[in-house]
Amino acid sequence: MTVLQIIFLGISVIIVIGALMTVSSPNLVHAALWLILALAGVAAIFVLLEASFLAVVQVAVYIDAISILIVIAVMLTRRAMGETERQINRSWLLAAFAAFMVFSGILSLFSQVPQLANTPSDLVESSEFYIQELGKALVNVDQSIIPFEVASVLLLAAMIGAIFIARPPERAGGDS
């Protein structure tokens, strides 16, 4: 076992613990913080894979986004800081079953991809090249510019919707 594998296993244990605590912590804020720990572990795995772009984006998007999530959660929910919420409801068995099925489905799907059986040494060498290719593909007419633009239109629609909802109701008979 190499040093890299030991580090990988350590990070994986942290991710799993973080994920478990996210769903089992009775305190909403703690759950969000554990989620951040799990996502930071994923970023560390990206670093191990030399995918520094993905790692940095992971931290920027998720940690920023989740600190907002905490604020919204605290402002909108009752007893957010308390430990009174129940962790399970009636359909926990069903949910566990669904999660298990999705996980095993992904696992069996990945095990059929032939490249993944090999060691990813060639990927490590040229991760920067792949990122450049990804960037070009996103704005290339022949490749994926349409999904890219559709995604941005979707985000724009979401933003307009949010502004519309947050707008104060117009006063009846007001002059402004």
Add this chain to the structure above:
Amino acid sequence: MGDPFTLIADFLRDLLLGFGLDPGLTTAILKFVGAAVTATIALTLTFFTIWLERKLIARFQDRLGPNRVGPYGLFQTVADFAKLLTKEVLVPEGADRSVFMIAPLLVVMSVVGLWAVVPFAPTLFGSDINVGVLYLVSIGSVGTLGIMMAGLSSNNKYALLGAFRTVAMMLSYAVPMILTLLIPTMLAGSMGLTKIVEAQNPVWFVILSPIAAFIFYISSLAEVGRTPFDLMEAESEIVAGFHIEYSGISFGMFFVAEFLHAFTIAVLTVTLFFGGWQGPGAEAFPILGFVYFLIKTAILYFVIIWIRATFPRLRIDTINSISWKILTPLALAAVIFTAIIDKLTPGDGWARVPLHLAGSVILIGLTLIAFRAYARSIRKQSEGSGKSLAQTSEAGS
């Protein structure tokens, strides 16, 4: 002689290899030593910058400032920290103990982490990752998280208010800041900070895009919460904001992080817009580059203190409207202008300066026209409402 940094690194490497260590292990050890040295220097520097800031602000306000401990009061901060260290770290009743204790660590970590990618001299940089600019953004957001955690876990209404204000403000100002970070990236053609500094060889980016440099400077001041934007710890409104419940060394950490962050803004602005270590003879003698870097940083840091000593605090609605109504549209326009002009002018060096400058002048002109129109509409509105007020009072009497 001119390059002590490589000399020291080579000496240490030879020493460790001489002990019969594995080359890979040697590199790992050197990286750890480098990280420890950088963090220690950064944190020790804070002793000096805190003294400098207090002294300068005292001068601005026609006082003497610290002048009892050591020559010119130089050891005042050391004494203050000795005091902070000996104080008890109190955890308030009903606080979220573990979150409360982790929060200051995260805040300090986010500031020191910024230093990891800054090239201080041609041969002196922590890590040259190719996504350096994005790294700055993501590490900065960890600090926001730390402040959030401090505010939420303190079990104090004022701390909570401070944390909410912080998040509202940091969100607003992250947008123009990230947009302006795109401009040096575009001009240099790379996200790595070392490449960005190298690309500023004849022309600094502040000449090519003064608007971007200005917006970056302002919005990173807001990100730290320096005085015109220090809503999160507005003493007259919410006592001390998010760190109201902290005492002893955990308060000291917030304190250090804040002052170090102010200095780090100067460091980053120099790196991104003012040519980093570039200067005459810096390529041949890296130590000269380091000196240039320090001089530029000192000048920008002085301006930060100057702003702190001069400007009063803004209101929360003004702060957010400055960001959303002025800085964000301006940054967007600057990004579009820079992208188009950068495509139009091939090559680099002085050849592309006139077009870029013309673009900046047009943008500044448009901004001024927009300000004028806005001011006129405000004036008209206030005149109108003043008239109607007068009419109602006449009618009432």
